[in-house]
Amino acid sequence: MGRELTQRELLIELEPVAEENVHRHLSLAKPWHPHDYVPWDEGRNFAAMGGVDWDPGQSRLSEVAKAAMITNLLTEDNLPSYHRVIADNFSRDGAWGTWVGRWTAEENRHGIAMRDYLVVTRGVDPVELEQARMAAMTTGFDPLATIDYSTLEQSQIPEAGVLYGMAYVTFQELATRISHRNTGKVCNDPVADTMLQRIAADENLHMIFYRNLYGAALDLAPDQAMEAVTIMLTNFQIDWCRQPQLPPLRRADGQTRHLRHASTPRRGHHARAAAMESVRAQRLHRPW
Helix, strand or coil, X not given: CCCCXXXXXXXXXXXHHHHHHHHHHHHHCCCXXXXXXXXXXXXXXXXXXXXXXXXXXXXXXXXXXHHHHHHHHHHHHCHHHHHHHHHHHCCCCHHHHHHHHHHHHHHHHHHHHXXXXXXXXXXXXXXXXXXXXXXXXXXXXXXXXXXXXXXXXXHHCCCCHHHHHHHHHHHHHHHHHHHHHHHHHHCCCHHHXXXXXXXXXXXXXHHHHHHXXXXXXXXXXXXXXXXXXXXXXXXXXXXHHHCXXXXXXXXXXXXXXXXXXXXXXXXXXXXXXHHHHHXXXXXXXXXX
16 A cells, blocks of 8 residues: 555646546537526516515425425535635646636526526525525535544544545535436426526536546545545535525415425435445446
8 A cells, every 4th residue: 555645646646637527528518598598578576676575376386396496506506615615625727727617607507597597487485595595605515524523533534635525526416416307307397397407417517527537536546535435425415404494485385394304305325325326327337
C-alpha cells in the first residue's frame, strides 16, 4: 500500500480527466430555456396586484405531487451550498474551474423553471414556498457535515475533501435524476412531466461527469477512493433532510402536512439503495 495522495496531488493527477469530461459534456449538453417550459397563459395576478391570492382548490396537483415538487425545488434552491462544496474542494482554475462554473449555471435553470411553473399554475402556495426557500437557503448544507465522525477512526477522518465531495455529488445527481423523473410522472400534467424530464436529462449528464471522474480516482488511489465512497454512502443524505421544520403544506381538504415528513423517503436506506443500484449498474460497464 503506497502513501495517500494529498488534495493537491489528486487534483493535479485528475485534471486531465476533468478536462476530457468537460469537453465531452459540452459536446452532449443541449441548450434549453426555462421560459419554454412554463404555461404562461395560465398565469394571473395575485391580490397585491389586484388579483386573487392562492387557494388550495386552485392546484391541480395531487398531495404527493405537491410534496415531491416542493422537496425537489428546495433541493435545487440550495445550489449555493453545492457550489461552495465543489468550488472549495475542487479548484477555480483550469478544467476544474470551468466545470464548477458551467455546472452551476446549468443547475440554476432547474430552480427557475420549477418555481415559475408552480407559481404560474398555482400548484402550491407561493408564500409558503418562499418561506421554505428562505429557511432552506439560510440553513445551507455541507455533505461532509452529514458524516457521523464518532463511528470513524482518526485515520478515516476526511482530509482529501475532493474525493468525499466527488463521491457525494455522483450519487446526489443520480438521486435527483430519479426523483425528477418520478415526480414528472405523478404530476399527471404533460407540461410538468416534459419540464422535469428536461431537468432530469441535465442531472444525468452531471452524474456521468462525476462518475467518470470517480472511476479515474479509483484507478489512481483505490484505497482512498473506496474508503471515501463507503463513508459517503453510509452517511448519505439529500440536503433537504437536514432542514429545520418548515411551513406545513396546506391541502385542498383544509388539513396540513409537514414538508419534513414528505421528504423522509429521500434519506436513509432509500437514498443509499438508489446509490448502490448505480454502483451495480456501473459494474456492468466498467471496473468500478
